[in-house]
Amino acid sequence: MSAHAYLRRDMIGPMPPPLAATGFVGWVRRQLFGSVLNSVLTLASFLLLIALAVPTIRFLVIDAVWEGASRADCLEETLGRPVGACWPFIAAKFKQFMYGFYPENELWRVNLTYALGVILLAPLLVPRLPYKTVNAILFFGVFPVVAFFLLVGGVFGLTHVETRVWGGMLVTLVISFTGIIGSLPFGILLALGRRSDLPIVRMLCIIFIEFWRGVPLITVLFFATYMLPLFLPGNWRIDPLLRVLIGVVLFAGAYMAEVVRGGLQAIPRGQYEGATALGFGYWRMTGLVILPQALKYVIPGIVNSFIALFKDTTLVLIVAIFDLLGQLRAAFADPNWSTPVTLFTGFAFAGIIYFVISFAMSRYALYTERRLDTGAAR
C-alpha cells in the first residue's frame, strides 16, 4: 500500500440517463401524474378543456350555416335544428369588413397596397434572404409613401379617395402599421433622451413621456378629433384619420420609450466603457453596441406594446372612424341579417382575425428572440 488514501484508476465515461426518466411515457408520468394533486389537476384541466372546446367547435363548425342568401337561412325556425355561426352573413359583408366604403372600382389600389406590403415584408422576415438593408429601406421608407399616394390618390391620374370612406381592415391595418412603424424609432429617441446627460433634453423627454402615459388613449383620440381643430387657425384642416394617426404614434411612442429604457438599463456599464475606450462616440456606441443589445432584451415588451396597440386601434370607433370592429357593428344593424346568431358570428370572425395576427406577431417575436440569443444572459 502506498501513502495514497485513494487513487482512481479508470475515469467514468458518460452514460445514458435511466429509461423511466425519458421518453413520452416517462414525461407523462412525471409531469402529469407525478403526485395525487398533480393527477387531479391534470384531469380537471382536461375536463375544462373539453367543456370549452366542444361547444366552440359545435358553434363554429358543426352547427354552423355555410351557405345562404339572407337571414332566413340562419334561423332555427327554417332549419329546424340548433344554429351555430351564420357564415353567409360574413360572406355578404366581407367587402365592407375589408375595405369599408372604399369605392368599388378603386379597390385594386387597396389590394395592390396589400400585395406590395406582403411582397416587401415577407422576405424581410426570413433571416436567410439577402439584401436586408435594401429591403428594409423599401419597406420602412418607400412603401409608406407609395401606400399613401396609392390609397389617398389625387396624383398620377388616381382619383382622390377621402379617408372618410375608408374602413374595416384597411383602417385597422393603416393605423396599426403607422403606429408600429412610427412608435418604435420615436420611442427609442425618447428613451435615449430620458437617459441623456443634457438636463433640458432629459426634462423635455420626461415631461413628454409622463404626459402621454398619463392620459387614456380615448382622451387622446377625442382631443385630436374634436378639440384640436378649435385651436388651429380657421382654414387649417388636418385629415381626421391623419389626426388620429399622429395621436396614436405619440401615445404609443411614450409607452415604447419606457419599454426601451428598461432595456437600456439592463446594459452593464462595462459595455459603455469598452466602446468608449475603443474610440466610439455617443451615436456610434449607441447604434452599434448599446441598442442592439438593449432592444434584444426587450423584444417581449416591444411586441407586447405592438399587440396592445393593434387591438387598441378598435377605439377609433369612438371618433367615428370605422375600423374592422366598427364596420362589424354597423353591419349588425342591417335588418336583412338580423338573426339571434349574427352578433356572435361577427364577433367570432373579428376575434379570429385579431387572434391570428396577434398570435403571429407573438410567435415571430419568440423566433427572433431565439435566433438572436448568443448565450450572453445566464
Next chain:
Amino acid sequence: MDQERRQGEGAAAAPGEGAAPAMRTTKNQVAIEIIDLNKWFGSFHVLRDVNFKVMRGERIVISGPSGSGKSTLLRCINRIEDWQQGRVIVDGVELTQDLKAIDEVRREVGMVFQQFNLFPHLTVLENCTLAPVHVRRLPRREAERLARLYLERVHIPEQADKYPAQLSGGQQQRVAIARALCMEPKIMLFDEPTSSLDPEMVKEVLDTMVELAMDGMTMLVVSHEMGFARQVANRMVLMDAGQIVEIAEPKAFFENPQHERTRLFLSQILH
C-alpha cells in the same frame, strides 16, 4: 521624502542581467505625462497630486491595495474617467474638454478590462473589426485581415466565429486583448486583466501579455501578478490612498522596498 523626489523621473536605468527583456525606450520620448492630478468622487479624494511620466516602450506595473486609486488613475489616461485638477498628456496630446483631442487619444490607447467587456451580441471577429471599421474607417476586408492577424497572435484564430459567451474566461480576455490591438494602439492599458479569471486561465493571458511586452508595446498594467511584474516590468509603482508611494525597478522593489507601506503590502501578497 526620497520617494517623492524619485516620482516621475522617467525611465529606469538599463535592466540588470536576466531581468526584464531588452527595453526599447527612447529616453526623450514621453508616452504619458501626468501632472499634479487630483480627482474626487463626491467628497472622496481618490487621486492626490499624482505626478508620473511613462516613456515609450516602457512597461509599468501598478500595484496597491484595493481602493488605492490605481484603476482610477489608469482610466484617466484615456479619459473614461474625468478629473478636477491637473493635466494628462498622452502621446503629446493634452486631454482637455476638447472632444477631438479625447477621440485622438482614445484611438491611440488600447484598454483591457477586468470584466473583458466584450460585446456579447457580436462574434469574436465582429468584436475585433467593429472599431477599426467604424472608428478608423478601414475597409471591412482590411479590418478582417487585421483581426485574424491579432487573433492569431493571441493564439485563438479558430474561435473567430464564436460568440464571447461560448469561450472560457481566459479566451475571452485574449479576445479583448486582440480587439484592443486591432486599433493598432501605441499604448496599452490593462486594468486587472487576470483578476476575474479562474486560476487555470491566468497563465494563458499573462503569456499573451509577456509576448506583447517583448514586442516593445508601451504598457501600463494594474495587477497583483508579481511573477509577471518581475518578468516584464521596467518599473513598479505602488499606490496607496490615492497617491504614488514608491516607484522602483522590480529588483529593488521586491528585494529592498523603501517605504513602510510597500513592505507591508508585499508581505501581505507574497505569503
